[in-house]
Every structure is written in structure tokens, then in C-alpha cells.
Amino acid sequence: METRNQTVEFILLGLSDHEQKSAGMFLLFLIIYIITLMGNFIIMVVIQCDPKLHTPMYFFISNLSLVDICFTTVTVPRLLASFLLGARSISFAACFAQMYFFVALGITESFILAVMAYDRWMAICKPLNYIEVMNPRLCSWLIAGSFLTAFLHSLLHVITISRLSYCGHSHIHHFFCDMTALLKLSCSDTTTNELLIFTEGSVVIMSPFVFILVSYVIIVSSLLRHYSGEGRWRMFSTCSSHLTVVSLFYGTIIFIYFRPTLNYSLQYDRIVSVVYAVITPMLNPFIYSLRNADVRGALKKVTHRIIFSKNT
Known part of the structure; x- marks a missing residue:
């Protein structure tokens, strides 16, 4: 990493290039952030407190909730600061950490x-x-492998992009430090970085999605062959929450990164990014609780237990 980069300061333009202090937007995103934290935390607590939910599926849901809490915390607090205080500048180190x-x-x-x-x-x-x-x-190895692979992948791109040269104050047309946005600001040749993102990045991003599609093709085929109407519906209902979350998460990502460049729009990209970076983590606990009888039942039991303990 070049020493002169340490003095570079980036300017995050937020959701709009002409965005000003906004108490209304601050309140809206603060409410979303609080709901996200509370919803995912409640899911984790309910799963931990109910022995009936100590199964692989709910173990994975609990870890997904933990990731959602961390994922939204990476971007939303700084976005809230920009709405309330107009603070848009971010240091070189903080930008790459984000x-x-x-x-x-x-x-x-x-x-x-x-x-x-x-x-x-x-x-x-x-x-x-x-x-x-x-x-x-x-199950533990699968979760550990997910974290390890993802963090090594991210480290590779952070190291290679941070070694590029950045000239003075640079405006990032986004509300967080995105890889593609930083590449556009660099004074260096970014061909190698773009090739790395296109090859290794595409494999890491799309491999899970392809695996999910193949898995559900096999699942649907098995349901059609081996289960009756009622049994088929019961089995498929256990997958509906997961399919909904996958659709929300990958639908927005595919819209941003896998569409023709003729349709490219900075403003639309920032709005859609809000969906997968802010809205989806908020909706996930509601999807898993409202569409899952086991979670709803466990939530009622935990709530009754808390109320009963207070009354006694």
C-alpha cells in the first residue's frame, strides 16, 4: 500500500449527490436499523431458548441473523451520521475497513x-x-467455512484495490465504500483488479446461487415423484421462507451487477443497494417468523415465559 494513500480522504455522497441534512430520512433509517437489530436478535434468542429449535435448519437461521446484524451495522450508522450531521468524509483506512x-x-x-x-x-x-x-x-464446519472463505475473498480484493493510487479528495457516488466505485476513482491502471473481480469474484458470488438453484431443482423433482399433494405442500412450505430470502438477496444483486451497461444508473443503483444492504436484513426475521409455525410457537412461549416471570 502506498504511503501517500494514507492521507487520502474520500467523500461519500450518500443516496443523492445533492443530499442535505435530513431529519426525516434520519428518523426513517433509524427506525429501520432498530427494527433490524431487534428482529434478528429476537430470532437468535428464541432459537437459543427453545430446545425444539436446536436443529441444523434453525442453527443456520440463527447464524444468518447474526450476519444480518453485522451486515447492516457496517453501513447504516455512517448513513445516519450523514443525514443528521451532514458528515460525508471518510478516511482511507475507514473506507477500506468498511x-x-x-x-x-x-x-x-x-x-x-x-x-x-x-x-x-x-x-x-x-x-x-x-x-x-x-x-x-x-454444521459448525459449514458455518466456519462460509465465514473463512468470505473473509479471505474480501481480504484479497481489499489488498489489491488499496495498493492502487488515489489522487486527493475523491467523491464516491454511493452511501458506502463499494469496490467498483473505488476502482473508478483510482489514478492507476485497474485492468488487473477488474479482471480479478470478473473471474474470482464472479465465481465466489455466483457459485452459491447456482448451487441453490440446482438444489431446488432436485428438491422439486423429488417432491413431485415421492410425495402426495398434502405431503408435497407441507414439505415445500418448509422451503418457502428460504426461497423468499434468496429471491430478495440475489434479485437485487443481479439487478445491480448483471444487467446491460446501457441501463446503468448511479441513482437506481444506490436505491437498489438500500434494498439488499438495509431492507433485506430487516425483513429476514419477519419472513422466518411469520411463515414458520415452529418459530411463531417458540416466540409465543418465550413471550409468555417473560410475562409470567415478571408477574411472579
């Missing part, structure tokens, strides 16, 4: 979603082997 954790946690979430698809595939297509295969040790 980019590192944003990319790492985003990739971790995609890998956990793939692991959850594998869990559903084993439960539906290999029910006799499910308990033996999906043991606590394997």
Missing part, C-alpha cells in the same frame, strides 16, 4: 443461504441419512 466487512459479510450471507439449501436438500431427498449427515460438527 468495504472489507461489507463484502465479507455479504459473501458470508450468500454461502449460508447455500448451506441452508443443502440442509433442505438432505432433509427432503435423503431423510433417512439426515440426522447422521447433518450432525453438529458438520
